[in-house]
């Protein structure tokens with residue numbers, strides 16, 4: 001296990017000293033984790049219940065009875081797939097509406113993964129709906145398909161709009177396929193993704209004007225109008241209203257930009273009433289610096305120091321245009337922000353003993369956690385993987401001396417794509433990890449780094465016996 005070293009590395013000259021911990025009173029350990037678990041169960045059950053309810057309405061309107069003969073079977077199943085698709089489409093919008101209760105219970109990583117699964121399922125059902133309805137209305141005859149499609153588009157209220165909405169959604173889905181996403185810049189993908197709102201909005205009228213199951217009973221009509229209105233309101237309030245209100249009231253601005261390592265800078269921010277911002281160590285903000293061209297693009301950055309009620313620090317690696325702009329920021333530059341988001345940290349924590357494991361600039365939220373979490377000497381271990389030099393070495397050293405944090409630095413380039421700990425681990429990463437953190441299976445684990453590294457690290461922790469629900473991740477990718 002050559003190459004491993006523990007905190008006495010030479011401190012980079014410019015590193016700011018560790019700051020006092022500003023701990024929010026959040027109740028006993030595990031209370032929020034348990035209530036988040038309940039929210040996850042209730043929200044999943046609500047979605048299933050909603051799907052069951054619309055299936056019940058479909059059947060009450062003759063859904064199963066109509067499964068007789070080709071044409072009517074096609075139309076009936078087309079209606080059902082349309083209802084399921086509409087329900088999931090709304091769920092998908094809600095998942096990304098930044099609803100605090102969902103953000104807290106799931107965390108962004110998990111919400112994004114669920115949003116993706118729900119999104120692809122809803123899209124597949126929507127395509128099935130279109131094909132089945134056309135097939136049913138064309139009396140299951142190929143020769144009538146074109147004519148019927150034309151009639152549907154021109155004679156039925158809202159269907160033309162829905163067709164335009166479908167085109168928007170097709171564009172969003174195609175650009176979200178992994179192969180296509182790899183070729184796109186994040187900003188371009190994100191801009192295209194916003195067309196999903198237009199797609200959903202355009203699909204709405206045909207359901208409310210002509211959808212049989214939407215209009216068959218007062219209960220069904222009230223239900224659909226209510227969930228559509230509630231979803232739109234959630235987006236307006238939490239995606240737009242709250243960030244605008246917070247940006248205006250806190251008036252964040254840059255106080256200084258400090259180099260941490262080659263290509264890595266810390267940006268210190270201050271503003272009004274920061275103690276009122278519900279920001280915790282481990283969370284991130286989406287920030288737009290108002291410093292000229294490029295200000296419209298938001299980039300997510302984790303805070304790299306525990307919030308102290310007066311200032312906020314983010315630490316960024318320069319990887320592209322957005323992060324390069326940070327190098328030229330001047331004191332006084334204002335910013336707008338969304339967030340805080342993420343549940344990496346105290347909220348997810350059920351245990352006193354924690355392992356904080358990060359790679360590269362992924363150490364940033366873990367640095368904040370090492371300062372912001374409550375722990376006794378020996379209860380918190382930091383494991384930092386890096387290629388050239390560790391980040392925050394001097395600050396970790398202060399935390400080691402003052403709070404009994406155990407710090408293990410793992411230098412050197414990764415030996416393979418599956419390597420988590422690098423050359424310091426020798427032949428067996430599992431044995432090395434168990435050696436450095438013998439009670440690992442009893443700990444809460446927080447991981448942060450690039451996607452492939454995080455996947456490998458999750459696998460390693462699982463192999464070491466850490467249960468799935470005690471492994472928490474933040475991925476620096478999209």
Ligand SMILES: Cc1cc2nc3c(=O)[nH]c(=O)nc-3n(C[C@H](O)[C@H](O)[C@H](O)COP(=O)(O)OP(=O)(O)OC[C@H]3O[C@@H](n4cnc5c(N)ncnc54)[C@H](O)[C@@H]3O)c2cc1C
Pocket residue numbers: 108185186187284298299300301302303314315316317318319320321322323324361364365474475476477478
């Ligand atoms: C939750 C979260 C927290 C993060 N915290 C930090 C941090 O504390 N420090 C840090 O250095 N980096 C962090 N990142 C990564 C950081 O957001 C990207 O490196 C940055 O946005 C790159 O922008 P760019 O214009 O410089 O590069 P680009 O050339 O636009 O992108 C380079 C790569 O960065 C990623 N990326 C770009 N924009 C985004 C975005 N808006 N959301 C997600 N990924 C993006 C993409 O994988 C892209 O391929 C975090 C990412 C996420 C998702």
